[in-house]
Amino acid sequence: MSDASFFLEVLVGGLLAGVMYSLVAIGFVLVYKTSGVLNFAQGSMVLLSALTFVSLLERGIPFWASLLLTLGVMVLLGIAIERVVLRPLVNRPPIVLFMATLGLAYILEGGAQLVWDTEVHGLSLGIDDTPFRVAGVNVSSFDLVAAAIAGGMVLLLTAFFRFTHTGLAFRAAADDQFAALAVGLRLPRIWAAVWIASGIVALITGLLWGARLGVQFSLSQVVLKALPVLMLGGFDSITGAIVGGLLIGAFEKLSEVYVGPYFGGGIESWFAYVIALLFLLVRPSGLFGQKLIERV
Amino acid sequence: MATRSLTLFPVRLAGIPSWVPVAVLLTSAYGIVPLLGSTYLFEAILLPFLCLSLAAVGLNLLTGYAGQLSLGSAAFMAVGAFGAYNFSLRVPGLPLLASFALGGVAAALVGLIFGLPSLRLRGFYLAVSTLAAQFFVQWALTKINWFSNDNPSGVIDAPPISLFGISLQSPAGRYLFTLTVVLALTAFTARLVRTRTGHNFLAIRDNELAARVIGVPVLRTKLLAFVVSSFIVGVAGALWAFAYLRTVEPAGFDLSRSFEIVFIIIIGGLATIRGAFLGAALMVVFPLLLSRVGSLLLGKRFDSGALDLSQHIVLGALIIFFLITEPDGLSSLLGRLTAILFPQNTNHNPKQ
Numbered sequence: 158m159s160d161a162s163f164f165l166e167v168l169v170g171g172l173l174a175g176v177m178y179s180l181v182a183i184g185f186v187l188v189y190k191t192s193g194v195l196n197f198a199q200g201s202m203v204l205l206s207a208l209t210f211v212s213l214l215e216r217g218i219p220f221w222a223s224l225l226l227t228l229g230v231m232v233l234l235g236i237a238i239e240r241v242v243l244r245p246l247v248n249r250p251p252i253v254l255f256m257a258t259l260g261l262a263y264i265l266e267g268g269a270q271l272v273w274d275t276e277v278h279g280l281s282l283g284i285d286d287t288p289f290r291v292a293g294v295n296v297s298s299f300d301l302v303a304a305a306i307a308g309g310m311v312l313l314l315t316a317f318f319r320f321t322h323t324g325l326a327f328r329a330a331a332d333d334q335f336a337a338l339a340v341g342l343r344l345p346r347i348w349a350a351v352w353i354a355s356g357i358v359a360l361i362t363g364l365l366w367g368a369r370l371g372v373q374f375s376l377s378q379v380v381l382k383a384l385p386v387l388m389l390g391g392f393d394s395i396t397g398a399i400v401g402g403l404l405i406g407a408f409e410k411l412s413e414v415y416v417g418p419y420f421g422g423g424i425e426s427w428f429a430y431v432i433a434l435l436f437l438l439v440r441p442s443g444l445f446g447q448k449l450i451e452r453v
Numbered sequence: 454m455a456t457r458s459l460t461l462f463p464v465r466l467a468g469i470p471s472w473v474p475v476a477v478l479l480t481s482a483y484g485i486v487p488l489l490g491s492t493y494l495f496e497a498i499l500l501p502f503l504c505l506s507l508a509a510v511g512l513n514l515l516t517g518y519a520g521q522l523s524l525g526s527a528a529f530m531a532v533g534a535f536g537a538y539n540f541s542l543r544v545p546g547l548p549l550l551a552s553f554a555l556g557g558v559a560a561a562l563v564g565l566i567f568g569l570p571s572l573r574l575r576g577f578y579l580a581v582s583t584l585a586a587q588f589f590v591q592w593a594l595t596k597i598n599w600f601s602n603d604n605p606s607g608v609i610d611a612p613p614i615s616l617f618g619i620s621l622q623s624p625a626g627r628y629l630f631t632l633t634v635v636l637a638l639t640a641f642t643a644r645l646v647r648t649r650t651g652h653n654f655l656a657i658r659d660n661e662l663a664a665r666v667i668g669v670p671v672l673r674t675k676l677l678a679f680v681v682s683s684f685i686v687g688v689a690g691a692l693w694a695f696a697y698l699r700t701v702e703p704a705g706f707d708l709s710r711s712f713e714i715v716f717i718i719i720i721g722g723l724a725t726i727r728g729a730f731l732g733a734a735l736m737v738v739f740p741l742l743l744s745r746v747g748s749l750l751l752g753k754r755f756d757s758g759a760l761d762l763s764q765h766i767v768l769g770a771l772i773i774f775f776l777i778t779e780p781d782g783l784s785s786l787l788g789r790l791t792a793i794l795f796p797q798n799t800n801h802n803p804k805q
Contacts, residue, residue: 195577195580195581241773242773242777245777246776246777249776249780251576251577252522252576252577252580253776253780255522255577255580256715256719256772256776257772257773257776257777259712259715259716259769259772260768260769260770260771260772260773260776261769261773262769263765263766263768263769263772264765264766264769264770264773265769266765267761267762267763267764267765267766267769268762268766270762271759271762271763271766275758275762381584381588381708384581384584385581387581388578388581388582392577392578420596424592426588426591426592427585427588427589427592430581430582430584430585430588430589431585431589433581433582433585434570434582434585437570437573437574437578437582438570438573
């Protein structure tokens with residue numbers, strides 16, 4: 158195989174892996190965009206949804222019924238989070254809310270594994286994961302489906318934020334909470350809706366990642382893969398999450414192949430962070446993030 | 454916030470000079486505990502408590518006082534531990550305290566490097582960038598064998614603790630050694646936050662732009678906060694490895710350890726010295742309590758796996774509970790308790 162086509166193959170593999178990172182990142186962006194909170198619990202929501210789904214499936218409940226039940230769990234969870242965690246913490250600094258989501262992450266992780274179990278579950282979505290060749294490059298149809306789902310989600314969310322009444326309300330709440338309240342928007346309801354939405358994104362992410370890695374505790378660690386993506390793309394941009402995911406995925410795979418051997422391998426745990434960090438030194442709010450305007 | 458945290462006890466007890474409680478605490482810590490304490494008390498409670506307290510004091514300086522959230526404390530603990538190990542290994546005849554100090558300096562230098570992004574980034578972007586320190590340091594210590602003296606397992610026995618030729622390797626000895634180091638650095642921190650530098654930290658936390666306007670050297674002060682905090686956290690890591698675990702390994706300094714220290718300062722109270730100790734005490738005692746209560750209620754069904762998971766749940770719930778109901782942490786709770794137990798006589802009307 159020539160060097161160029163090998164490079165291309167690594168690049169495509171990286172881009173497709175990046176799509177999976179973007180999926181996690183989108184969940185973060187939803188919550189950050191509307192409430193200014195970095196939701197560290199997104200990873201545990203991914204774990205919770207995937208574990209619930211796969212456990213229901215293993216108890217003999219049909220696919221669609223399991224999916225609906227899990228969806229119901231995520232909806233209830235979104236409402237519960239707004240009631241129990243967000244509402245009492247209203248008007249507190251974002252960093253406090255971030256720490257609350259850290260606590261939430263611990264509760265969801267522990268709870269999901271205590272209710273179900275800590276075993277590794279295989280999950281099959283009926284999508285073929287064997288590679289085939291396109292223009293001399295190995296591509297897996299699973300990756301293509303994942304990419305299509307991510308693309309569809311971005312389109313849906315973008316249309317939602319732009320054209321629907323609720324989407325407009327989300328943006329209003331993100332822009333200025335007091336103004337949103339003044340024109341009669343119900344912030345608690347909006348927050349509950351956002352958390353439900355991020356729960357649904359977590360479910361989709363959980364199914365795709367779970368089918369790839371198996372459903373187990375390490376699924377909640379995908380959040381650590383998504384954070385550099387968010388830094389690069391900007392915490393509040395869905396486009397940024399996609400572009401950042403693709404960039405990080407590509408850089409990560411390329412560096413693993415071309416740079417990694419000089420470091421003794423295993424550099425993927427931190428390399429993405431370093432790329433994101435170097436980039437942020439030039440552009441402190443990421444590629445597509447809103448620029449902070451400081452006032453006294 | 455700052456002035457309140459300076460005294461060891463929140464209120465002056467009626468009619469008792471303020472040095473008395475300090476003296477009582479010191480006498481019992483140095484005189485009574487080493488005589489009466491069991492090995493279990495030292496090994497399972499007091500040593501981890503002291504090490505975590507010191508790490509929390511260090512992080513509190515950075516996060517509570519200077520307002521820069523770091524999620525990479527365990528990395529600086531690891532640098533301190535491995536630094537102290539390598540200095541004592543490679544420099545023959547180096548006194549133990551000197552290698553601890555040099556380990557702290559190594560952590561401070563790493564802290565300086567990973568503090569540089571704070572000059573450009575703030576808030577969540579900075580918090581996430583400190584994760585880079587966490588993952589990079591853990592990777593470097595595992596991959597580069599020089600740090601662990603080419604030990605294939607990556608687990609190294611820490612050298613025994615001795616001062617001036619006197620061995621302190623017994624549990625009580627290691628306790629006294631740790632206690633002394635922790636108290637010295639805590640006293641230093643308590644002093645530091647009262648100086649102009651400490652006030653600069655608070656100014657930057659509360660409003661960076663306003664701080665700049667009144668002439669606080671923002672960039673230098675931020676870096677200083679990273680350096681001093683990392684030094685203290687690094688020494689805490691060296692103590693953790695040398696005095697508590699007696700092994701040096703990167704695995705113990707993972708992300709969950711970093712979170713543990715963040716949790717300690719939230720539960721204990723941000724920007725209080727005494728909060729770091731209260732939070733650490735809770736963090737050490739609470740798993741022990743939970744396992745007792747759990748096995749009492751559920752018997753054999755409460756195995757170590759269930760314990761671990763329910764520990765996570767209760768810990769997470771505690772964090773949220775404290776953030777909602779007691780934002781200033783155990784420290785302010787203790788303050789109110791003492792105020793109820795020992796009402797101050799200044800409130801009395803002298804005519805009555």
